[in-house]
Amino acid sequence: MSTEFTVAELWAAGLLHTDGDARISPRAVFVPADEQGALRPITIRAGAVIEAFAVVHGGTTVGGHARVEAHVVLGKPELGYAVGRTYPGAGADTAIGDGAVLRTGVVVYAGVILGAGVLVGHHTVLRSAVSIGASSQIGHHLTVERAVRIGKEVRCSPGSHITSSTVIADRVFLGSGVRTINDKTLTWRDPDRNPVLVPPRFEAGAKVGTGCVVLGGITVGAAATVGAGSLITRDIPAGALAYGHPARVHGQVTT
Template identity: 25%
Template sequence: MTDSAPAAAPPPAAHRPATAVILAAGLGTRMKSDWPKVMHPLAGRPMLRYLIDNAAQVFDRIVVVIGPGMEQVAALAAPHATVIQHDRLGTAHAALQAADLFGTGDVAVLYGDNPLITADSMRRLLACRRQDGAGLALMALRPAYPGRYGRVVTDDGTDGGLVQRIVEWADASDAERAVTLCNAGVLCAGAETFRGWLRAVRNDNAKGEYYLGDVVAMAVADGRQVRAVMAPEDELRGINSRAELALAEASVQRRLRHAAMAAGVTLVAPDTVFLAADTVLEPDVVVQPHVVFGPGVTVRRGVEIRAFSHLEGCVVEPDAVIGPYARLRPGAEIGTGAHVGNFVEIKAASLGAGAKANHLTYLGDAAIGAGTNVGAGTVTCNYDGVFKHRTTIGAGCFIGSDAILVAPVTIGDGALIAAGSVITQDVPADAMGIGRARQANKEGRAATLRAALDKKKKEQG
């Protein structure tokens, strides 16, 4: 008897495409701003980017609905498709503008001013639609203060029950207002079904607008299962005003701080440290209180950032010490083991390994070599009123206090610049540069001058 051939493996399930439609046409009137609402930043990044970046981890296609004249938003959304809602007639009308790009799979409608939904929550929304058999899945929350949120009414009063209806706060009874399960407005359904529901939405309401929330009642009326997917309040926080923007900023900062500490960074007083969305802090970095990171900062292992420092657009190499009260501006490159002290500002300049600039100094458009010591009050005069010029300082130099280096100028390796000098010409390696007037002492002149001034003061009464 021969062995039978192994059974053939079942064919892999066909991939079902998914499309995210992000509504971003709102003007944000309550923001009192000339900017489109979704361009306002959180941790230095426009809020729309958060939603796009997270959605890109989950969905095959992203379509952003924008308003007319929103070229900035279209550029921010690139390379994803954009469609224009020429007339702002409500959220269902906005979603309908993208209907031709829904494709054949599942479609989720998200809001650009609700930017903090994580990729994990988006995946759970899709899973509810695909695995739990929901004809329509929606995102819901239980906020600490439900306020004027629309209420989600389920058949058994639980989060896992079938959704029967969404009741807007203004239309809710006292019993319905007591419900704490609230609607976030995010919906997911099959593309063809979703298109049909959107086309059927009517605008017979006080504002004459087409509301996306009406799709829920349509799904229930069609006998479809409607289920809620829970997400934390911090993720589902909408942003319609400057106050709400500040609340969202606080939420983002909490996430960033926790992520940094989980990665091995010490934040001595976390609530006083402000990070940008792209801040890179390697393990064993120590950040003291009241430090602000702008966009584009990378800090390597073992660095200490002391209190009240501000960093943006810079790289700090291992074991350097920054601050307190230091400012690193775009283009600053701080070498391994270098020190940047109090009230030192560095812009478009590199400070070599082990170099020090510890007090009251401005270094702009400059390159400072390894092991060089820059004394208090040193200034690289890099701007002539029209053009910027560079200062180059070699390795192992000593720049005395209150030196003024007028660029373009080069200081050779090992050179010494005398305190109080104004340097306008290159200084060779191992030379001493002195650029100050010769001192002259006038014997007895101080006493004579004081007597003359005292006499004049008495005469003036």
């Protein structure tokens, strides 16, 4: 159902709202209709840059002085089956905050909200309804699943997987290659039951080292630190220093 437009065609159709000093490559592609045929306008604010071969779907707003590099996909509707639900390809409002930077190859699904100054690294995927607070940095080659909530000034290092509905509070640091789990029963496509997903939670200022695995339902408390390579099978109290396989508390974080 989707039809691709050039910037000139989108403008002629009245579906592009842009400030005069936005820079949009003539080789950028715009898809205002979702898979159900619903048309949504696209808005690009002053000073924003849209590079060649970026694909921007209907309902997307790109904030002032934001940069969308080559081959980025913005506002893509979800289509098909995933974990107990079939997605019909419906579009949704997608917002890229002022001064945000999306590096080459980023894929942003419909309904994502990025705050001001967010940086998203090369080839990272942000699934539907993810929200990321201002000044957070999301490294390259991450997968951030549906409805994840990430706060302000968060650092997620490269190569990690953030499972659906995980909550990452302000100023959390996650090292590279962190794996999170939200399914304790390994149910994926059982016709007799839907999976019960219980995501982990990282409270404000928590730090989790490279290569950690975080099981479903775990809370890593505020300002806690977990050493690299740990398997986190139980809650980590606020301010605790923990490490190991499984991770155990070995003291308190000192400043």
